[in-house]
Amino acid sequence: MSSRNLTLIGAVVVASAGAFFAGRMTAPSGNEPASGSAGTMPGKVSSRGGAGESSETARRDGAARDAAKGPASARGEKALAKMQELMLVTDPMERSKAWLDYINTIDPAEFESVVASFRSSGLTDTRMAEYSMLLTAWAKKDPMQALAYADEHTGNRFARNTILTSWASSDPDAALRWAREHHEDEDGEGNPWLIGVIQGIAASDPARASQLLTEMPFSEERGEALAALLPHLLAQGGDAAQKWAESIADDQLKQGAIARVADALAAKDPASTAEFLIRNPGEAANRTMDDVLTAWMEQDKGAAVAYYKALPAGDARTNALRGVANSMAMENPQAAADFLDANAADANNGVYQQFVWHSFGEAPDLAVNYIGKMTNAREQERMYGRILDGWLRRDFNAASKWIGSANLPQPVQERVQRRMQEQQQRQQ
Template structure:
C-alpha cells in the first residue's frame, strides 16, 4: 500500500497547520457503529510497500545502506531536508517534501523526525513538521505517539498524530487516548482526537468535548470543532451552540460561533444574539455590532435603536462606538453623548483607547466619565503618559488646562520631567 499524499492536500496542510487536521492522505472511512465497538488498539504496523519518488530515492537508499538511524544516514536525511526547506517556490517545496515523505520506510520515520527537530526545522517549519508527523501516524501511530510522549514537551506533535490516526481508526485512537490518561482532570490526549474527528464526525467530536471538564483543553477542542460546524451552515452552528447543556461551555460556544458568523452575516448574527439573550449574547454582541457598523453603519445603528435597555444594549453601544472611534472620533463622541444613559465605565474606557491615537485631547476628556475612581485614575496615567511620549507639548498643554485628581496631577508632573530629560 502506498501512502501517496497528494500535493494539494500537503499544500493545504502547510497553509492551515494551526488546525492540525488538513491535508490528510486519504478520505476517512470510519467503521460502522457495530464495527466500532469491536475495534481494538492495533499492533505495530508492519513494513508496507511505499512509493519511491525519484527526488529522494537516493536518500532512502543511503539511510538503509547504513542500517537505519546511523550517523551518516541521519546526516543524509538532514541534508535532504535542508535542501527541500530552502526551496523558495512554495509549491515546489511542498511537492519535494511530499516526495521525500513518500520514500520513507516505516522504520525510518523516528530517525527523520528526530533529525528534523535536532536541526531546528520544527521551530520555523511547522507545516512540514505536521506533514511528517501525519504521515508517520498513518503508518505506525503507536510508535509515533511513543516518540511524542518521550521527546516533545508541547502538545503539537501528539495532537497532530492523534488527529491523523483518528481519521483512519477512530475507535482505536479514542481508546488509546482514554487508556493513557489518569485522573479526573481534562484529558490532553483527547484534544488531538477531537480535532481530527471534527472534520468528518462533528457530532461525535462534540460528544467527546462535552464530556471534558472546564479546562484549557476543552477550550482547544471547542475551537477545533466550530469551523466544521460553520461549514454546515449558520443555522446548524447556532442550533448546536444553543443546545449544549453545560452553561459555561454553551456560552463559550455561542461567543465563538457568533464571532465566526459575523464575518459573513453580521445582521443575522446580531439578530440571533438579540433574540437569544443571556451571558453569551452579552459577551459577543459588541464584536458583532462593530463588524456590522464597519459594513453598514446605518443598519447597525437602526438595530441598536430597536434594542431594549439593559446590558445587551450597553454592550452593543460599546461595539458601535469603538468602530466609530477608529474612523471618526468626533462622530463617535457625539453618538456616545446622545446615548449616555446606555453607557457604562467599560464603554468609556474602550472609547478612550480607540480614539486616543487620532484625537488624544478628545479621548482624554472622556476619562472623567469613568465612575470608578481607581479605574479613572489608572486610565489618566496610562493614556496621558503614552501621549507624552508621542507629543509632549500637546499632552502638557492639555494636562495644564485640566482639573485632574491631585494624586494623578502630581504623578503626571513627575513623569513629564522624566520625559523631558530623556528627550533632550
C-alpha cells in the same frame, strides 16, 4: 487523487493555518513548537506537554541518527538521501509535490530514522507543514510506533496530537483508547490528547467530537479542543453552528462556544450574528456584541445604527452602542463624541473607556475629556493615569496645558505632577 494523499495534504493545511490543534508554531531550531505555550523550558515531560526537550533526549536522538547512518539498509539510506535532496528544493509548489510523493514511498521501518534526521536539521516555522505531513503518514502506517517515538523524543504535544489526529480519522476507537489510557487525571486539567482525537473525527463525526468536548472539564485543553472542532461545525453553515452552541448544557462551555461562533460569523452576516447574541444573553453576548456591530458598521453604517436604535434599553443596547461608537471613533472622533452625547442614556463605563482608546490616537484632547464621564472612581483614575502618561510622552506641551486647566481627582493630579516633573528632569 487518493484519499491517502488528501489526508497528507490536509496535514499541510492544518500546519500552515497556525497550529490549529498544536498551539503557536514558533520555536528555536531543533525543538517543536509548544502547544498553548509561548516557549519551552527544560524539565520533565508530562502529559500536559509544557516542557521542552532535555539534553538526554537530544543524546538519544543523536544515537538514533548515528544508527541510521551506520548499519542501515540500502533502502533506508536511499530514503534519507532523498529527503536531504528535497531539503534543497526552493520552489514551494515543487517542493510540496515532491515531498508528498516522497512520503508515500517511505517504508514503515524507515519512518523513525527519517523523522529523527528531519528533526535534527531544525524545525523552523516554514518546515512545520512538512513535519506534520511526515507524522501524519507515519500514523497511517504504524500509529503506536509513531506515538512511542514522539513520547520518548519530543517534549510537547504537537507530535503526539498530530499523530492522534491522523490515527483517529481511520480508527477513532483505538485512538481514543490510547488518549484515555495515557492521561493521568489531575484537578482542573483536561486530557490534552483528546485535542488530537477530536480534530481527527470532527469532519466525519462532529456529534461524537462534540460529546468528547463536553466531557472535558473547564481547562486550557478544552479551549484548544473547542478551537479544533469549531471550523468543522462552521463548515456546516452558520445556522448549524449557532444551533450547536445553543444546545450545550454546560454554561461555561456554552458561553465560550457562543463567543467563538459570533466572532467567526460577524463579518459574514452581522445581522444574523447580532440576533444570535440577543437570543443568548450572557457573558459571551456582553463581550462580543460590540465587535459584531463594529463589523456591521464597516459594511452598512445606516443599518447598524438603525439596529442599535431599535433595541430596547438594557445590556444589549449598551453593548451595541459601544460597537457603533468604536467604529465612528476610528474614522471621526468628533462625530463619535457627538453620537455618544446624543445617546448618553445608553452609555456606561465600558462605552466611554472604549471610546477613549479608539479616539485617543487622532484626538487626544477630545478623548481625555470623556474619561471624566466614567462613574467608577477606580477605573477612572486608572484610565487617567494610562492616557495622560501616554499623552505626556507624545506631546508634553499639549498634555501639560490640558492638565493645568482640568479639574482632576486629587490622586490623579498628584500622579501626573510627578510624571511631569520626572519628564522635565530627563529633558534637562
